[in-house]
Amino acid sequence: MPLFLILFLAAFLIIPPAQAEGDLAIRAKELTLQLGSEDSDYYMSTKEFSLETGQAYELEISSFGFKEYVFSAPDFFRNIWVRKIEVEDVEISAPVITEIGLEDEGEVELIFVPIRTGRYEFRMLGLESRGMVGVITVE
Secondary structure (H helix, E strand, O other): HHHHHHHHHHHHHHHHOOOOOOOOOOEEEEEEEOOOOOOOOOOOOOEEEOOOOOOOOEEEEEEEEOOOEEEOOHHHHHEEEEEEEEEEEEEEEOOOOEEEEEOOOOEEEEEEOOOOOOOEEEEOOOOHHOOOOEEEEEE
């Protein structure tokens, strides 16, 4: 048997292949992020998300419409596979997004799969000083 084949088999048996934590065969896990409330224009329902690679998620971002909210998470968006974005009855298929803006009352759903582990910051552009920042951790 050739030496390279023996080394390849030895490495394969010693080092298990990397596997994603999630299971795409099951339904997407639902996440919600509510922006603004009756008490505060600067309310964010969730400031920390913990996700797994390979798991499908459906993030629903909703706004009460008190402010224009622009959800920005460029590093996170570069490290996910975007399946689709839904706004009311419209589905948008986009391989890459940079931010999601809500100018009025309404909601948007982002269906995605994280593909790389890491700690990613997100923020509402222009409202960071009001505490509208958070973290997404992908394991």
